[in-house]
Amino acid sequence: MARAPNAPQQADRIAAPAISREDVPVRVYNFSAGPAQMPLPVLERAASELTDWAGSGMSVMEVSHRGKDFVACAADAEAALRRILAIPEGYRVLFLQGGASAQFAAIPMNLTASGETVAYLNTGQWSAKAIAEARAQEVEVVVAADEADSAYTTTPAPGSYEVPAEARYLHYTPNETIGGVEFPEIPQSHAPLVADFSSSILSRPLDVSRFGLIYAGAQKNMGPSGLAVVIVREDLLGRARPSTPSVLDYARMAKADSMLNTPPTFAVYLLGLITHWIEESGGLEAMGQRNQAKAALLYQAIDGSDFYANPVQERSRSWMNVPFTLADPSLDSEFLAGAQAAGLTNLKGHRSVGGMRASIYNAMPIEGVRALVDYMTEFERTKA
Template sequence: MSRVYNFSAGPAMLPEPVLEQVREELLDWRGTGMSVMEMSHRGKAFVAIAEEAEAELRALAGIPEHYEVLFLQGGASLQFAMVPLNLLRGKGKADYVNTGSWSTKAIKEARRFCEVNVAASSEASRFTTIPPQAEWRLDPDAAYVHYTPNETIGGVEFHWVPDTGDVPLVADMSSTILSRPLEVERFGLIYAGAQKNIGPAGLTLVIVREDLVGHAGPGVPSMLDYRTHAEAGSMANTPPTFAWYVAGLVFKWIRDQGGLAAMAERNRRKAEKLYAFIDGSDFYHNPVDPACRSWMNVPFTLARPELDGAFLEGAAEAGLSTLKGHRSVGGMRASLYNAMPEAGVDALIDYMAEFERRHG
């Protein structure tokens, strides 16, 4: 069997050492005679797995004790609703910053529950940049400020954390969490789908400051109330046990790689190498403002779009998988999450150079 370099935006590749450990433990986890997938989530074995995973994450990301860590389901898309349902706290409006497709979806869902003030938007630039905070029109009466630090589709990323004063800052970190050090205390709430830097699809992390928990209105279903999950240790119902277990292994793998500082250096190096090649070519183009380019998702187009099919076919033959851009923007997209080795980026650049030589 030959593994490919998987550039998918998610579900994304996982670290091979983690997959190997999963394979080793798949039928019999530590002498229990059963797979983690077969365990009761309330049994001692899985409770130990869950507690260890949370401890690893807290240590890795420096999560203070006064923040709850929730292991939930429903993806980031469910959080588009859970955030306003829990964080409005009697207020009727919230601030949102619109920098791409996922911001737009979060705004659309929030409008079902409150008045949304779009404090800033880069839609006029086709979401290729980020409005400087000096231009934001924040409402001091907003319940919270929501933004998307990295837009997976457009490849636009904040390389700074907004200052929102006493208004809680909420971040959809699905595609950037654990890719670099994280100042948790600058946020009221962080949420992230797992399927990019954390583990398999099906798990959603929520890191929320304790004082923001317990304010859901009387009409909010109990399973959409953060307090329900905080009080039950994320086990108010059967959690995504296997994904939780694999996430714990990924947290340990990141720790063994040197932690988030080491991840940041590696991710920066991978991205800069690919952008440098694209910028040095007349055949490939990246549309994003260089100051806002994503480390995680690198979109690019070919000078001759009619060659897109041939490019993808040749890439697949070279062991470079899932490079097709999102249907809304076209072109190509290379996702460079934590598990993507630098050798994968080198292989992609070599292929791109050869393709340009033959077709440029």
């Protein structure tokens, strides 16, 4: 292939240090809450196509988002997502920017008129942020259940709260990333159910028909940060307030196939690779079995020790984010340093909670959890 007209001559290129195989680090077990570890086969596929995608001689990041090749790529990602989630007819799938946080404001903008009532369940920092954004959108926010008194270590029991008859929707966060709290059931609601699935999307089968709207940031189980996926029932479209920005208007974005503006093309491409990886790995049924086994292994290690503790109510424990503390907090720094040296990274708990947190999303293999448990056992043996 001919050199591009403006490509620099070899002598003009910025010199890069030579790297031998010995200098290449071994991949670690990355327990980050997000951006999170991604499946190695997906990264290797993306690396192999980085400079020549689909025979184009360009990266997928360089092709036109309106060209037929990328339009087909986006359609394939949506089709695979629909298959693995078994999304019913009558729902639209949107690929949006701004992460899940942009949807905190977009949801009331699209589903309510000024002054109407909405209901929220508050189980942690992310639902609290969604509540704050909703209040800024001139709606009457009813917090039907508030778990702040438990320091966000619980979820409300079914039947323990009421959703106002006039509520336009009920919003909840199925999995709170920071506190490691997860709803063990889907709440009942006469109003359309709206849910922030950022930390648990694609981790197990899900009955999408129970929801009016599902949204999720991609950076846990669906790819890199920046992309948000919204799955919205069609009868909820077309209600946006006139003041809603066009890129946050679900109906306008649906009509434009999420390409009203330039979409996050690389993130959409990676979402497609990840959905195919899930299909090839047995689908969401198999993914759920693996995730349940990983969580059970880690909780068993914590519960079987007097040295470690998990603060979350047992029925409300997350499969995806497992916080734990040491009996002696003065050992936290030493624990984290030793873990880092052992190739177990990003285990420090959120600054608002402290302690440790292991995020074990889809891409974390059970071998990584076993390595963490082995390290925890040895650390306890030498420090207890």
